[in-house]
Amino acid sequence: MKILMFLFGELLHMSFIQRTKKIALVDCNSFYVSCERLFNPKLRNKPVVVLSNNDGCIISRSTEAKALGIKMGEPYFKEKNVIIKNNVQVFSSNYSLYGDLSRRVMRTLKRFNPEIEIYSIDEAFLDLSNFPDNETEDIGKEIRSIVLKWTGIPTSIGIAKTKTLSKVANHIAKKKQSGVVSFIGIENIDPILEKVEINDVWGVGKQLTKFYHQNGIFNAKQLKNKSNTWVKKSSNVLSSRTAMELKGISCIDLEITSSKRKSCIVSRSFGKRVEDFQELKEAIAGYSLNASEKIRSESLVTKSITVFIRTSPFQNRYGFYSNSKTIDFPISTNNSIEIVKAAVSILETIFKNGYLYQKAGVMLSHLSDSNNEKNLFSSERDEKINNLMKSIDNTNYRYGRSTLSLASAGVHKKWNSKRQHYSKIDTADFYSLPTIKAN
DNA sequence: TCTGGGGTCCTAGGACCC
DNA sequence: TCTGGGGTCCTAGGACCC
Numbered sequence: 001m002k003i004l005m006f007l008f009g010e011l012l013h014m015s016f017i018q019r020t021k022k023i024a025l026v027d028c029n030s031f032y033v034s035c036e037r038l039f040n041p042k043l044r045n046k047p048v049v050v051l052s053n054n055d056g057c058i059i060s061r062s063t064e065a066k067a068l069g070i071k072m073g074e075p076y077f078k079e080k081n082v083i084i085k086n087n088v089q090v091f092s093s094n095y096s097l098y099g100d101l102s103r104r105v106m107r108t109l110k111r112f113n114p115e116i117e118i119y120s121i122d123e124a125f126l127d128l129s130n131f132p133d134n135e136t137e138d139i140g141k142e143i144r145s146i147v148l149k150w151t152g153i154p155t156s157i158g159i160a161k162t163k164t165l166s167k168v169a170n171h172i173a174k175k176k177q178s179g180v181v182s183f184i185g186i187e188n189i190d191p192i193l194e195k196v197e198i199n200d201v202w203g204v205g206k207q208l209t210k211f212y213h214q215n216g217i218f219n220a221k222q223l224k225n226k227s228n229t230w231v232k233k234s235s236n237v238l239s240s241r242t243a244m245e246l247k248g249i250s251c252i253d254l255e256i257t258s259s260k261r262k263s264c265i266v267s268r269s270f271g272k273r274v275e276d277f278q279e280l281k282e283a284i285a286g287y288s289l290n291a292s293e294k295i296r297s298e299s300l301v302t303k304s305i306t307v308f309i310r311t312s313p314f315q316n317r318y319g320f321y322s323n324s325k326t327i328d329f330p331i332s333t334n335n336s337i338e339i340v341k342a343a344v345s346i347l348e349t350i351f352k353n354g355y356l357y358q359k360a361g362v363m364l365s366h367l368s369d370s371n372n373e374k375n376l377f378s379s380e381r382d383e384k385i386n387n388l389m390k391s392i393d394n395t396n397y398r399y400g401r402s403t404l405s406l407a408s409a410g411v412h413k414k415w416n417s418k419r420q421h422y423s424k425i426d427t428a429d430f431y432s433l434p435t436i437k438a439n
Numbered sequence: 440t441c442t443g444g445g446g447t448c449c450t451a452g453g454a455c456c457c
Numbered sequence: 458t459c460t461g462g463g464g465t466c467c468t469a470g471g472a473c474c475c
Contacts, residue, residue, distance in 0.1 A: 051443085052442090052443035052444075053443045053444060054441090054442090054443065054444095055441080055443095056441080056442055056443050057442060057443055059443070059444095059475095073442090073443090074442085075441070075442040076441070076442080077440075077441040077442075078441090078442080080441090093443085095444095119474090119475080120446095120474080120475045121475075122475080123475080202473095202474080203473070203474080204473090205472060205473050205474080206472085206473090207471085207472060207473090208472080208473085236449070236450080237449080238448075238449070238472090238473085261445095261446075261447095262446090262447080263445090263446075263447090264445085264446090265444075265445055265446075266444090266445090267443090267444065267445085268443085268444080269442085269443065269444090312442080313442090314441095314442060326468095358442095359443095361444090363445095417443095418441085
């Protein structure tokens with residue numbers, strides 16, 4: 001009887017309260033700039049930009065900086081005039097700070113539903129299906145205000161039936177005062193999609209934009225109304241998924257379980273060009289150490305390693321050279337010594353004298369779980385190496401990265417990245433806590 | 440003078456096999 | 458001299474994302 005009453009209750013419930021699939025995309029506004037502002041309130045309402053590694057490009061802009069016409073991804077030196085003229089505040093990127101604040105934002109979001117997909121450092125998809133349809137927008141506003149209150153980071157939130165549509169909603173929310181846009185309950189979204197340019201649709205990049213333009217598709221509505229078979233046949237499955245998602249049919253699932261990564265790259269542009277084999281070797285050894293440490297911290301081992309070096313693609317007068325090579329390890333490993341050795345041996349085969357190198361990198365691929373890799377050849381020696389690696393990692397964790405390193409990684413690092421506008425804020429470092437003066 | 444870094448997925452085409 | 462067809466697996470490279 002109780003069960004019957006329960007079922008009846010549920011039916012009654014369902015008939016009154018609509019609960020369709022609802023996905024929210026929460027995206028931090030000008031994330032890196034917002035992080036810098038958090039510890040430096042003087043930056044509020046002022047134009048601010050954050051630069052990529054090596055102070056190369058502009059990768060985050062405050063609203064005020066956008067208004068000055070400073071473009072995303074533009075080389076810093078090209079915008080320097082505008083920046084100086086308008087007294088734009090400039091920062092080198094500080095990823096440990098951004099990573100820390102990102103974790104705080106994500107932790108806050110999990111209060112609303114622990115099942116979230118962390119899509120990037122500054123955005124997450126959140127399943128809101130459990131909330132009633134007519135409360136969607138209010139929930140969005142609540143999420144926004146709590147994230148702001150608890151972390152100090154402003155966000156924009158788009159809510160819709162599919163991921164692609166929630167991206168569209170988010171895009172519109174960015175321009176709205178409330179910062180929240182929900183498509184839930186809107187019968188016909190064609191008029192909205194009509195105003196969304198095709199290149200602003202998630203999954204449509206430069207090449208696809210060109211292709212769609214050639215076929216008379218200029219906005220999201222036009223793609224939505226194309227037949228699925230046409231899209232699939234003339235492009236590919238990814239494009240057809242995008243089109244279906246615009247129709248409101250969910251094809252791209254939320255990835256709640258954080259699957260382990262499949263590759264790990266460490267690469268940098270040099271602060272100044274490198275010609276010397278020895279210096280290049282130091283850089284490659286250093287990157288290999290970082291990559292090894294990263295995969296160890298995630299209990300992964302690698303089956304193959306790729307090393308690449310290249311000169312600048314923008315300065316042809318010195319001659320362009322780019323090369324890479326991959327080799328396999330006989331047995332998957334995460335041993336720094338072995339990985340550095342392999343990397344250096346690759347470098348020896350691809351290095352060519354007489355070039356000014358601008359960038360180099362190491363990629364570890366075919367990663368797998370280290371716990372599943374215990375094999376017949378495991379020996380006492382492996383055990384010892386594992387322990388050595390563990391103690392290196394622990395020491396570096398406690399006393400700062402590269403406290404313990406290998407000699408081959410070098411000490412001077414003349415080639416290190418440029419970081420002239422570094423804010424030196426470290427939320428994990430007691431001595432960089434902001435001080436508050438009384439009176 | 441100065442142009443980031445780190446990922447994922449898909450596909451075409453080659454190697455190989457029967 | 459004649460020299461198939463179909464399947465699988467792997468990889469490099471392209472496209473896309475933030």
